[in-house]
Amino acid sequence: MITTTGLTKVYESRGRQVTALDGVDLHVREGEVFGVIGQSGAGKSSLIRCVNLLERPTSGTVTVDGVDLTALAGRGRRAGKDLRRARSSIGMVFQHFNLLSSRTVEDNIELPLEILGVSGAERSRRALELLDLVGLADKAKAYPGQLSGGQKQRVGIARALAGNPKVLLSDEATSALDPETTRSILQLLRDLNRQLGLTVLLITHEMDVVKTICDSAALMRKGRIVESGTVSELLATPGSELAAELFPVTGDATGPDRTVVDVTFHGEAATQPVISQLSRTYNVDISILGAAMDTVGGRQIGRMRIELPGRYEENVVPVGFLREQGLQVEIVEADATVPAQAAQSPVLAKEGAK
């Protein structure tokens, strides 16, 4: 639904060049919630603003729903019209809501429809329908100043949906909200994603946002995407920074001659009693050193760091059993005498290369 290739943005600032985006290749599938996370200055805002051409990329292409927006932006006056039309299939939600304080809630939502030339009666019908969708049917005649932060963001979301977009871009939509309101706005975005089949691209600096609603995520650093994939793919990637931050597990071996293993559960495997089966089948005592279980996008997912007695070579069979159950298994610490090749199993290497 959204593809960027080699997207680059260089700002000129007081005679100095700042590279905010440095060749970003992004792929957002239709119907998914995709989160881009990164620290301040990583280039997240530049990315989202380039995706709807609010900011003109220095080079590279942006395609949304099959339309190359960068090509439209490049051609004369007619291009402006085509770009505006293409943009109406992209809604945008802002951190500080960007509502007009002198207009009622209903009139704020009608604004993009006015620009599109929709008739008064149709605008009003659509605005009231959207207010109902975001749970604010009784606030049509209120002014933004009379609303809470969460309600203002609901209006911002309704306005973003006015043109019936296929894509919603969210620029830190919950950063100005308290935790409870954040949860309700994220839930609303999730519901809209499911009900309307809306593709959502959001940027955030909060891992909790990614954990709560994202199907896929990318980590940005210094204008580049350094990791990207579905949450399951990330969890299955050994050494993934995003996976480690989504599901941090720690814990040291309790003594020498121990095998420490990080086990990642997702999908069906998450509900199977694999640890007790392992213990019973191989008659081994298993210690749990650390664990993080959670629900991501409605699916149970988690990580556990366990310890088995004995060196890695004595545990090849039980570790193989875990893999056979469909679990992602990573050897954290094998006895120093075990060659690296043995500790890094071929299965893991293969899975890592996917």
Ligand SMILES: Nc1ncnc2c1ncn2[C@@H]1O[C@H](COP(=O)(O)OP(=O)(O)OP(=O)(O)O)[C@@H](O)[C@H]1O
């Ligand atoms: N209009 C501009 N002119 C010059 N430099 C800019 C401009 N906008 C952004 N930058 C620079 O580009 C880099 C990336 O900024 P950007 O706002 O995209 O990052 P960000 O990840 O969204 O950060 P934040 O979370 O703080 O908003 C930064 O070094 C920033 O100073």
